Amino acid sequence: MGRRIVFVLAALLLLGLAGAAAWRLTQQPGPAPLYASGNLLVNPGFQEDADGDRRPDGWEAGPAAELSDWTILPEPGGHSLRLTGSASYVRSAPVFVWPGKRYTLSLQALADAPTPARLQVAFLWEDTRREVCARATSDWMPVPSRRWRSLSFQAVAPPDAVGMTVLLRPAGDDPVYLDDLRLSESGVRLEPFPDYGQAALAFTVDWETAMGGLIHSRSDDGYNPATAEARGEAMRQGTENLLSLFARYGIRGTWFAAGYALLPGNPSGDDFGHPLYAWASQANGWRDDHWLTTPWFADDPHGTSESHPAWYFGDLVPRLLAAHQEIASHTFGHLYLGLASPEELRADLQRWNAVARAAGVPSARSLAFPWGASLGMPDASYDVLEALGYLAVTRTYHEPRGRSQYWILPPDDLFHLRTVPGHPNLWAFPDHYFPGRPEDLPGAKAVVDRVLLLRGVTSLWAHSEEVASPEQVAAWEELLAYSAERRSSGLWIAPLTEIVRYRNALCQVEMETRERPGYLELRVRNVSRETLSGLTLTFPAPVRRATLQGASYSDFRQDQLRLPELPAGASARLKVWLEGWEAEP
Ligand SMILES: [Zn+2]
Structure with missing residues (x-):
């Protein structure tokens, strides 16, 4: 609107x-x-090819779209892009656009053949779902034989466009070379990120006690209170570690709390409605049918964070708030939302808000799916999220070799926001898991580099128990130092909901x-x-x-x-x- x-x-x-x-x-x-001024295109002269695959970073290269060392730009090591064949194409990374603004693409092109070729440019306008909602297509523009020529194309962004990609393709099968692309916006540009930023990154934590996904484990441990309690202690230790690392680098993170974790204790023995979740069964991936007959909160020791520090983190909440960290929702009872009913979800999230209110925490606006289980979410459950004021979801199901019919964010594009289908006000926020092992560090740093290159939005996350050992703390410290340093290159590090709120308000x-x-x-x-x-x-x-x-x-x-x-x-x-x-x- x-x-x-x-x-x-x-x-x-x-x-x-x-x-x-x-x-x-x-x-x-x-x-x-x-x-x-400035160029809205990522890697516009095709200089960047970090992995050396002869395809330009930040571009989707179709068949036979390859880098060539032939360039008209003066930079040493520069490249042009060669398209060979009429089914060849290249498509830019998405650009944030404003409806009603005019966009102009200019480029240099050359046909390496005795006769001229032609080139077509298309602006593919995208909606909030990153689906093409309109296109503006140029005429077939003549590309001279063995001589660089300047071409340009311009169009005005239609009312529903929030993004755009540029598509270029040749006519005929002769090689066409492209170089020195520039995309500009008319007038003064309102930038999509604040504080001279180029890209947004959130650090987020799945934050739960022994009562969360630990006691309700679906992994090999199965139902095992002793393991759950030991891991709950590691969750607490990791919280301490991460809080001091965040403080060192001035980072405000988002803590997706299972609402039960916000309790200072439960000495009065509240059973939270005595829920039995018939879906938490062996048939649905649990190790046994323990939860078919056992109430979900039956293991509650009815103590306090002093007597049972692995079970209640209420004492940590004031410290998170004092450090201006965001506390968001991982549901109250760590529910599997692909199996829970909309009614179960509503009751659970209302309980989250009530417990949060008692702890001085504002109602949640973002949700991290427990177990990454957005697969199977009924449309009515998304309605519940919207009705309760949620603006964003993360930990959506995006297994690369998984069931693609359940992807909200495709695994090959975890650097841009997209809305949930049918819910244009609910953003799906991409995430990358960093469990704090040294061998995962290069991949996590590459996420930081890539979000900056693409001028996109993403997050890195772990469970707080994955910042517990000295080795994990060292890995996290290296990643946070690396990220904090990139602020000077335009990396905006902020809590997840703040990034989403900024995106909404900007419009x-x-x-x-x-x-x-x-x-x-x-x-x-x-x-x-x-x-x-x-x-x-x-x-x-x-x-x-x-x-x-x-x-x-x-x-x-x-x-x-x-x-x-x-x-x-x-x-x-x-x-x-x-x-x-x-x-x-
Ligand atoms: Zn969890």
């Missing part, structure tokens, strides 16, 4: 453009059109831009119900000077400017002077 507001405004602006001679876009002849920002002689005048208004902190704008040239509500303002770097905190309903009025933009007569 918010995007529509923005679109209407943008459309008004475009109409305004048609009539107002003051707008640079309409000046003929005159200076170049107003386009935000309810209105921006009006007016070109005045020698400077730009902007009004940015936050019409969402969230406070927006760190909103970042990209201008067509480096910022020389700025004022905010009439006073001098200096939070800018090169061609970008960061706004101060913008509470719900607030506006910022900016004047911005750009390098090379002298006052016109």
Whole structure:
């Protein structure tokens, strides 16, 4: 809905453009059109090929789409991309787009053949589900024989588009070379990430005591209270370790708590409704049928976190809150949501909220599926999540060799948000498991590199018991240090729900831009119900000077400017002077 507001405004602006001679876009002849600087494409000159497979990183390369050492760019080690054959193609990583904005792709192309070839460009507009909702296709553009030629194509993003990929393909089977691609957005760009960020990463923890997935284990241990208690102790130890690591690197994580873990104890012997879950059976993957006749919370020792520290983590909650960590939901009773009924889910999540409230924790807005068991979720259970105010789910089922009919996020794209089918307001948040073994470290670092390369969104996670041994602590420390260092390259590290809330609120920002002689005048208004902190704008040239509500303002770097905190309903009025933009007569 918010995007529509923005679109209407943008459309008004475009109409305004048609009539107002003051707008640079309409000046003929005159200076170049107003386009935000920077290139929205990832790896636009095909330089990056970290794994050396001769396919450009960040691009989906179709058949016979391969790197060539032939390049028109001056960079040493540069590449171009060769498409050989009319079924060959290359497709960019997704780009965040704004409805009503104009996007222009320019590139260099050459046909390595005695006769010319042709090339087609398509902008594939995507909805929140990352499905193509519209496309804009160029004519077949002539590519000269053995001579580089500049080509360009432009189109306006339609109302429902939130993303876009660029697709390029040749006509005929002769090799066509591509290089030096550039995708720009008209006007001033409102960046998808705050604080000069390029990508978002959440560190998340599945946080449960002996009562969570431990006593209800589906693994080889089966029902084993002694093992569950020992692992509950490791969960507690891991919490201490992770809290001090997070503090060292200034990281706020998201702790997906089984709600029972938030209890300070249960000396009064609450049985939480005495639930029996008939689905927790051997037929459904448990080791025995223990839970068919035993109430789910029967092992509760009815003690306190002092007498039974492996069972209740209520004493740790104030410390998490004091460290500004997010506490979110892993359900109250660690339910298998692909098997539980919508009614069981509703009762369980309401209990989570009640226990959280008693512990001073806000109602949950995000959920991590216990056992990664989103497979089998009824549509009505997603309705329950939405009705209770959930904005995001994670630990969705995405086993690469699993049953693909249950994938909400495909395993080959765990770097972008997508909404749950039929639930356009519920985001599925991608995740990568890092169990803290030294041998998993290169893979986890590669996740950090890749989310930055793709300018995407993802998370790394573990159970807190996987940060217990000195070896695990060392591995986690190395990963956190590596990630924290990448903040200077634009990595935004934040709690999972904060990333989702920012994404939602961003689409309810209105921006009006007016070109005045020698400077730009902007009004940015936050019409969402969230406070927006760190909103970042990209201008067509480096910022020389700025004022905010009439006073001098200096939070800018090169061609970008960061706004101060913008509470719900607030506006910022900016004047911005750009390098090379002298006052016109
Ligand atoms: Zn769990």
